[in-house]
Amino acid sequence: MADSKYITLVSGEGFEFVVLREAALVSPTIKGMLRSQFIEARTGRCTFPEISAHVLEKVVDYFHYWYRTREQEDVPDMEIPPEMCLELLMAAEYFNLDSKNPLRERE
Amino acid sequence: MSKENSEFTPCWDILRGALTDIHNKNASRLSFENLYRASYKIVLRKNGELLYNSVKAFEELWFRNHALPPIAELVSPNLISIALLQLPGSSAHERRETGERFLRGIRSTWEDHNMSMNMVADILMYLERTYVAESRRPSIFAATIGLFRDHILRKDLDRASEQLDRPFIIFDVLIAVVLDLINMERDGDIIDRNLLRQITSMLEALYETDDELENDKLYLTVFEERFLEASRGFYKNECEKLLREGNASAWLRHTQRRLREEQDRCDTSLSILTTDKIASVVEEELIVAKLKEFLAMEGSGMKSMIDNDRHEDLSILYQLISRVDKTKHALKTILQIRVMDLGLEIEQTLKSTDFSAPAAGAEAEDAAEGGEKSKVQPLSAAAQQTAAAIKWVDDVLQLKDKFDTLSKTCFNEDLVLQSAVTKSFAEFINMFNRSSEFVSLFIDDSLKRGLKGKSDEDVEVVLQKAIVLLRYLADRDMFERYHQKHLARRLLHNKSEIHIEKELVRRMRAELGNHFTAKFEGMFKDMELSKDLSENYRDHVRNLGDADAKNIDLGIHVLTTNNWPPEVMGRSAVQEDGGRPDCTFPPAIKRLQESFFKYYLKDRSGRVLTWVASAGSADVKCVFPKVPGKESGPLSKERRYELNVSTYGMIVLELFNDVADGASLSFEEIQAKTNIPAQDLVRTLGSLSIPPKSRVLAKEPMSKNVKATDRFAFNAQFVSKTIKIKAPVISSTSKVEDGDERKETERKNDQTRAHVVDAAVVRIMKQRKELSHTQLTTEVIGQLAGRFKPEIAMIKKRIEDLLVREYLERIEGETAAYRYLA
Numbered sequence: 001m002a003d004s005k006y007i008t009l010v011s012g013e014g015f016e017f018v019v020l021r022e023a024a025l026v027s028p029t030i031k032g033m034l035r036s037q038f039i040e041a042r043t044g045r046c047t048f049p050e051i052s053a054h055v056l057e058k059v060v061d062y063f064h065y066w067y068r069t070r071e072q073e074d075v076p077d078m079e080i081p082p083e084m085c086l087e088l089l090m091a092a093e094y095f096n097l098d099s100k101n102p103l104r105e106r107e
Numbered sequence: 108m109s110k111e112n113s114e115f116t117p118c119w120d121i122l123r124g125a126l127t128d129i130h131n132k133n134a135s136r137l138s139f140e141n142l143y144r145a146s147y148k149i150v151l152r153k154n155g156e157l158l159y160n161s162v163k164a165f166e167e168l169w170f171r172n173h174a175l176p177p178i179a180e181l182v183s184p185n186l187i188s189i190a191l192l193q194l195p196g197s198s199a200h201e202r203r204e205t206g207e208r209f210l211r212g213i214r215s216t217w218e219d220h221n222m223s224m225n226m227v228a229d230i231l232m233y234l235e236r237t238y239v240a241e242s243r244r245p246s247i248f249a250a251t252i253g254l255f256r257d258h259i260l261r262k263d264l265d266r267a268s269e270q271l272d273r274p275f276i277i278f279d280v281l282i283a284v285v286l287d288l289i290n291m292e293r294d295g296d297i298i299d300r301n302l303l304r305q306i307t308s309m310l311e312a313l314y315e316t317d318d319e320l321e322n323d324k325l326y327l328t329v330f331e332e333r334f335l336e337a338s339r340g341f342y343k344n345e346c347e348k349l350l351r352e353g354n355a356s357a358w359l360r361h362t363q364r365r366l367r368e369e370q371d372r373c374d375t376s377l378s379i380l381t382t383d384k385i386a387s388v389v390e391e392e393l394i395v396a397k398l399k400e401f402l403a404m405e406g407s408g409m410k411s412m413i414d415n416d417r418h419e420d421l422s423i424l425y426q427l428i429s430r431v432d433k434t435k436h437a438l439k440t441i442l443q444i445r446v447m448d449l450g451l452e453i454e455q456t457l458k459s460t461d462f463s464a465p466a467a468g469a470e471a472e473d474a475a476e477g478g479e480k481s482k483v484q485p486l487s488a489a490a491q492q493t494a495a496a497i498k499w500v501d502d503v504l505q506l507k508d509k510f511d512t513l514s515k516t517c518f519n520e521d522l523v524l525q526s527a528v529t530k531s532f533a534e535f536i537n538m539f540n541r542s543s544e545f546v547s548l549f550i551d552d553s554l555k556r557g558l559k560g561k562s563d564e565d566v567e568v569v570l571q572k573a574i575v576l577l578r579y580l581a582d583r584d585m586f587e588r589y590h591q592k593h594l595a596r597r598l599l600h601n602k603s604e605i606h607i608e609k610e611l612v613r614r615m616r617a618e619l620g621n622h623f624t625a626k627f628e629g630m631f632k633d634m635e636l637s638k639d640l641s642e643n644y645r646d647h648v649r650n651l652g653d654a655d656a657k658n659i660d661l662g663i664h665v666l667t668t669n670n671w672p673p674e675v676m677g678r679s680a681v682q683e684d685g686g687r688p689d690c691t692f693p694p695a696i697k698r699l700q701e702s703f704f705k706y707y708l709k710d711r712s713g714r715v716l717t718w719v720a721s722a723g724s725a726d727v728k729c730v731f732p733k734v735p736g737k738e739s740g741p742l743s744k745e746r747r748y749e750l751n752v753s754t755y756g757m758i759v760l761e762l763f764n765d766v767a768d769g770a771s772l773s774f775e776e777i778q779a780k781t782n783i784p785a786q787d788l789v790r791t792l793g794s795l796s797i798p799p800k801s802r803v804l805a806k807e808p809m810s811k812n813v814k815a816t817d818r819f820a821f822n823a824q825f826v827s828k829t830i831k832i833k834a835p836v837i838s839s840t841s842k843v844e845d846g847d848e849r850k851e852t853e854r855k856n857d858q859t860r861a862h863v864v865d866a867a868v869v870r871i872m873k874q875r876k877e878l879s880h881t882q883l884t885t886e887v888i889g890q891l892a893g894r895f896k897p898e899i900a901m902i903k904k905r906i907e908d909l910l911v912r913e914y915l916e917r918i919e920g921e922t923a924a925y926r927y928l929a
Binding site: 028029032033035036037038039040041042046047048049050094096098 | 134135136137138139140142143144147225226229230232233236
């Protein structure tokens, strides 16, 4: 089965976000999910029961923001509402979105 | 603690179940997110270490219960006796089948394990990122993949150890099987290369420890070492076998094939990490180890390759030797020896050709001289010797062509080899003490005889050959002397094409410098000026309106003494007779000479012109009157011929104008009247009285030689079919010098060299003021290298001479040091 260009991310509430596969692969977590032989790899559908829709939405925003700007320099910061900071930090940890993350650099 | 445990256990249960599913290839129904989240949570609760240890323990258990048993079963007593005991009696086919079955077992276990561990590592990504990074333990992947090494490869099987009577591990079996398969392939069997490649990839992916240091790959630390060792043994045996077979050509091809095979093997079955190492094993065992023996093989070794122009063999040989020795020492040495031997062979052949005609006495004498070639040759053999000289040059050039071809087709025009060969050529050419003369003779022969009607390309070839040979000569001053002599003859007798001569000299100048060709160029200039001079003089005579009945046409060559060889200038005769032989010219000629002399000195007062009768020639119109009493046939009519004779011949013929019909002159009378040197007169009279075609004088008695007691008369009966007759002038053919001539040439050459050395010494001392004897000698040799190799004794003698003449003085208190005296 040829991998589709898009994948679907599902929040705990069941909201679905269709994301460009290449953009989502910035997260080692998603990358690992999609390269093994697990159910996510087969279906192209990743469910995150413990992540709420508004956080996942911001994460998806980040994926696309990263994807758009990945070859540019002096990119302006993404806008983050202060009240979401803590939740987003935890999500970043979960998705292994750490710029110093060796898992990201290895690829 | 219990709280932590209670949080750990449910998550771990999920993971453990998943690990089992992964090993059983049931992963496709598992959710990665679920498993990732389970491990994520465990790590967040600071239970990373526990998770790490639990996973490792799980995997160890799994290995013991599920992975090892099938492998242990494959290590059957049969496999052990085949692989490790190498018991005879098993067919190659059986060994291959058993071995490959074992390897396939290992491969499938490894592939399962590798894939599973990749998946596990993905699930435990968060553990890896946080706990492992902080605790500095090996990554979970390294730790679990390493289990394969510890629990499979390094596993010792008691049952098998008993069979072997020594401890052993599965790894030993694995390597033994792989090496056995490789040897089978070397012997021509087809094996499963892909399987081999997968096994070696496995060994490349495993390390000595879980730290996974680049140089600690099991492939490098264990396998490669044994592979190289086994290969060394294999090729050592093979080399012995090839040596026994005694065919160097087969050896070359075999070695080349082996090198290719091993490279191929590394590309397809092993690892490119080994390519260079196995190549050097093959190089050491098959090339270096017995190189000398192979090269020296009778009938197929290098000598035979060179002699039989086996270019392919030599190409391979060059490639092989280039691999192991950048200086190609072995190849170089044999090449040089071969060049020398073949060069000396040319000389030997020449010697037998040379001495086939003359008396046996000369040969014996020569042998007694220990191969000294410049012995007295009977004059009758002169032509033969000239031919020998040409043959020598041809042979040398042929040899040169041969080695040039080798260099081009086999040795990639290798500079090291080229210069070695060139050196050997120079060496044997210069060991032959007549090389300078022979080279000049070759040029003489080619330009005189060969070039008529030949194309520019042919001329080019000859010129190139001449220059090639010239480059090898060490005693260039000797060559210069010979070339001067031969060139003079060619120019004066109009024997060659002037533009080709000039081209040759131009190339000599480019090769050897101005000083070398100055004299030759002077000669060309003399020739050109003389041509104009002759024409101008002719005009001058015509304008005078001097109606001389006999009207002698004068073509004159005014030669500058220094540019021309002394032989031509008649100076050698001075030494023989103790005085300049001034031959007596007939009055008509004398008038002509005086007239020219007057004309010449009109613009050039103060010059001295000397007539060199020995170098000139003349066209003489002869009238043979009707022979009385003959009414038919050619003798019944008056006959007019034009005779081309040497100047001496002309003088002699003039004498007979005044001799009464039927009267004759004796040799002495002729000599007295003409004052021609006896030797020249013999030749001149010989050419006029012996060959039937130009026998205008009748000799009494009729014989093949001219003696002092002979008498000569006008040959009234002379008949010729052609109007123009050429009396063969013996002296105009360049021939090899006989022993005396040669000694003479060498003596003269040494004289010249003495002056050149003098000049060099003075030049050096003028500049350096003070110098030790050794330094001075070295500098002199250095300065003269382009012209000749001065002998040390000569330099010493010249220095002493200069001391006497007070150009130099000894520095007191120092041994052998000199000071320049201004």
